[in-house]
C-alpha cells in the first residue's frame with residue numbers, strides 16, 4: 451500500500467514478519483516498539499525508544515511478534531509475512547560455528563564475500579550478519595568494497611572497519627569516521643580513496659587498493675585475536691559482468707575468502723560454483739533476496755552520496771559538527787589525481803602496459819581552477835613521499851574546496867578539524883559537491 455500518512459499508526463506483527471517503510475530525504479518517520487521484540491537489520495530495538503528516519507528504506511522484523519507505532523510521513527509502508535530471515539539466521543549460525551572452531555584451533559574466522567547485482571540487499575545482509583555476530587560477543591571486521599556508497603566514510607572510498615559497537619539503527623553505516631570520532635566511538639575505518647563510483651572506471655587502481663586494504667586487514671588479524679576470530683564480512687557493489695568477475699577473483703585471493711555468498715542471482719551462483727570448483731576450501735552458498743529490497747535510481751543514489759558528504763562535514767541531526775574554513779596556499783600542498791592525462795605519447799612501453807601503468811600513477815594538478823567544489827582525500831603520506839608511494843597511502847580524512855582564488859593562488863578549504871593541514875598530499879577523485 452502506498453501511503454503518505456502523517457498520523458500515528460499501530461501495527462501488530464505476527465512472528466517472522468516485518469513492517470517495511472520508505473521515507474523521503476525531506477521527510478521524517480518515527481518508529482517505537484510498544485511491546486514484544488523487534489530488530490532493524492539485526493539491531494534490536496529498545497522498547498519505548500523513538501527512532502527517527504529520513505531518506506531511508508527500512509524493515510522492522512520480529513522473530514516472536516510485536517506491536518509497533520509508526521508516525522510521520524512515509525512514501526510507502528506495508529507489512530510482509532514472507533522474509534528470507536530464516537536463511538540469513540542459518541547463514542549466521544554456520545559462520546558462528548566457524549568462529550568457534552577458529553577460536554579453539556587458533557585459526558582465522560570466516561572471510562565472507564557477499565555478491566549479487568545492484569539492489570538485492572547485499573549491504574543489508576552485511577549489517578544483519580555483523581550485528582548478529584556482535585550480539586554473540588564477536589568483533590568482526592566489516593570490509594566495504596562498495597565505492598558508490600562509501601559505508602562509514604565518503605563515497606569513492608573502500609574501507610575496513612572493526613565493528614565493536616552495534617551499528618546505529620538510525621544512521622545505518624551513515625555515521626562517518628569524523629562523526630563517530632566526535633562521539634567518542636572507536637569506529638575508525640582503514641580507508642583508501644579510489645575516487646570514482648564505478649570500479650570499471652579505473653580497474654587497475656581499484657584492484658591495487660583492494661590489495662592494500664587486504665594487507666591492512668591481515669596485519670590487524672595477525673595481532674588482534676578478536677579481529678582474527680571474528681573474521682570479515684565483505685560487501686561489494688554489483689559485480690556481474692566480466693570486469694566484475696575479475697574483481698571477485700582478485701578479492702577472493704587477496705582476502706583469502708573462504709565463504710562466497712550469492713544473493714538472488716542464479717547465473718552468478720552457477721558461475722561462481724564453476725569458477726571455484728577447484729578450490730574445495732571455498733564454500734559457495736546462495737541465499738534468497740528479500741521481497742522488501744527497494745531499487746534505488748541514480749537520482750536517489752546521487753542524493754545519498756550528497757547527504758553522506760554533508761554528514762561528513764556537518765554531522766547528523768543527532769551529532770552536529772561545525773567544520774572549519776581556512777585559507778591555504780596552492781603552493782603549500784601537493785594535489786594529485788590518478789592517471790589518464792599521464793598517458794605519455796612518447797612512452798616506449800607497449801600501449802596496453804602504458805595505459806595500465808598510467809592508471810595507477812599520480813599526476814600533479816597544476817591548475818587550481820579545476821579544484822573548485824572538489825572533495826579531496828588527505829593522504830596519510832609523508833612529505834617526502836612521491837607520486838609512486840603516495841597513492842598507496844591510506845586516508846587520514848577529507849576536505850572540501852569551497853573557493854579558489856586563481857589570482858592569489860589560494861584555496862578556501864572546509865575541514866572537520868581546525869588549523870593548518872597536517873598532511874600535504876591530497877588526492878582528487880571525480881566527486882564534486884555544492885554546499886546547500
Ligand SMILES: Nc1ncnc2c1ncn2[C@@H]1O[C@H](COP(=O)(O)OP(=O)(O)OP(=O)(O)O)[C@@H](O)[C@H]1O
Nearest residue numbers: 470507508509568569570571572573574742743744
Ligand atoms: N526487507 C527490507 N525491507 C525494506 N527495505 C529494505 C529491505 N532490505 C533492504 N532494504 C532497503 O533496500 C535498499 C537496497 O538494499 P541494499 O543497500 O542492502 O542493497 P545492495 O544490494 O547492497 O545495493 P547496491 O546496489 O548499492 O550494492 C536499501 O535502501 C535498504 O535499506
